[in-house]
Amino acid sequence: MANPPALEPMFDGAHLLSWAQRSASELDRRRVEINQLNVFPVPDADTGSNMAHTMAEAVREAAKLDESASVTEVAEALAVGSMRGARGNSGVVLSQVIRGVAQSVGRGEVTGDVVAQALSSGVDFVDRAIADPVEGTVVTVLRAAADAAHDSQGQPLDTVVEAAAVAAREALERTPSQLAALRDAGVVDAGGTGLVILLDELLAEVTGEEAREAPAPVVEEGHGAPAYLEIMFMFSGPVDELERTLVDAGGDSLIIARASDTEAKVHVHSVNAGALIEASFALGEVSDLRLEVLPEIENPAPTDRLIVAITPPGSLAQLYSEAGATTIAPEGDEAATVEAALAAVAEARPREVIFLPNGLMSDVGVASVKAASETVEHFTALPTVRLVTGIAALAVHDAALDMDVAVETMAEAAEEMRTAVVEHASGAPEDAVAEACAHLLEGGGELISVLYDPVEIPSLDHDLLSTTLGAEVRIYPADSLGAIAEIGVE
DSSP, X not given: OOOOOOOOOOOXXXXXXXXXXXXXXXXXXXXXXXXXXXXXXXOOSOHHHHHHHHHHHHHHHHTTXXXXXXXXXXXXXXXXXXXXXXXXXXXXXXXXHHHHHHHHOOSSSXXXXXXXXXXXXXXXXXXXXXXXXXXXXXXXXXXXXXXHHHHTTTSOHHHHHHHHHHHHHHHHHHHHXXXXXXXXXXXXXXXXXXXXXXXXXXXXXXXXXXXXXXXXXXXXXXXOBOOXXXXXXXXXXXXXXXXXXXXXXXXXXXXXXXXXXXXXXXXXXXXXXXXXXXXXXXXXXXXXEEXXXXXXXXXXXXXXXXEEEEOOTTHHHHXXXXXXXXXXXXOSSHXXXXXXXXXXXXXXXXXXXXXXXXXXXXXXXXXXXXXXXXXXSEEEEOOOOSHHXXXXXXXXXXXXXOHHHHHHHHHHHHHHOEXXXXXXXXXXXXXXXXXXXXXXXXXXXXXXXXXXXXXXXXXXXXXXXXXXXXXXXXEEEOTTOSSSEEEEEO
16 A cells, blocks of 8 residues: 655744744845845945845744744734835835735645745735836846746645745846846846845745855946935825825835735835925825935045944944944954954045044054054044944034034034943843933933844833933944943933
């Protein structure tokens, strides 16, 4: 008598959450790599960061569930978290792919056919979300994966996922031939790279194997782009009417991720943000509004002023970079840190350098950088004794001011900030942070900045902390902080 066929292993809610967690981790690990690929629609170098943030928010929402949560509950939580946490074009596209997964998980298990249906639904959602889809982007890569999965329906889960992952990788490799911006820069699409990572991690989760490493990107300098404002918000109201209004108002790179016909996450670029925002408020309820200036990037040339900050890698380096600084990771051997700082100065060829040691380089090391920067006309090291004081100084930098005035303003901000470090806590670390903030506020102040280690404190409730302290609070996750938290009061 023949043996019955082996049953396919169950892919349940725990597996789905594990896939999301490992995807979030891999996107975070490779976000700099993906950022360097980001040349379309504007070279704002944030696709990797946006996808990593969006996936992290999805995981955070799903992690609230009990361990016994079904695959349907996990999928729905991932969809909600990704949509509300979506950043940038790529993040919104990612949220729509996860929405496709949530819609397709019906009977409480993930099969090959469910994956095929999820990818097809993701294509439909993304096509509807993007006002003007362009070939050679993540849309093309997603469609190739969906087609391959559809052609493999009826096969085991691992077969379908592998077919989708292979097709996505092949489509990604073809993107430079489809989009001139990629071809001119010598790179593949950034968002498509992130999607390939998600599928590779899914295949690894299904098979129990390690995910495949994507090839290192090839990046060339000299991408040009106009300056825009990036506008993101949640919208409640007539979504279709909002889309028509934003298109008519001249919004570019418009993506509307619909949760329903009356609720959506909106992402758009525009040089006339005020008119778009005003029109959106007129049509419905706008919440979680966020604006960001997208840089105007021209061919590289000698810069007038360079700000160099000694900063641990990860989220802190990203924060400093977004504020306009060139970041250098501190090495165990300070001579290596000095060498890296000098290389950054030599590459930028600035007339002026503002140096932020942030308590991570000795006075001798700073003096070495200054002495070796022979071509720099004006070199000033600011008294930033902690990372949080460096942020305070950077926040008040005005490139339009003369060097002396800019330095004076930044130094004043750094010196006037009162700081504290929370290195250990006998109880809940969140309570220790709140207690340290309250103690600092006893000397006065209106603004509290908190850098916290996400390993020690997975999340810090901004609203609760602000309400408890009665002051404006800014919180920043800080990888490799070396303490539970750094706090500064102004």
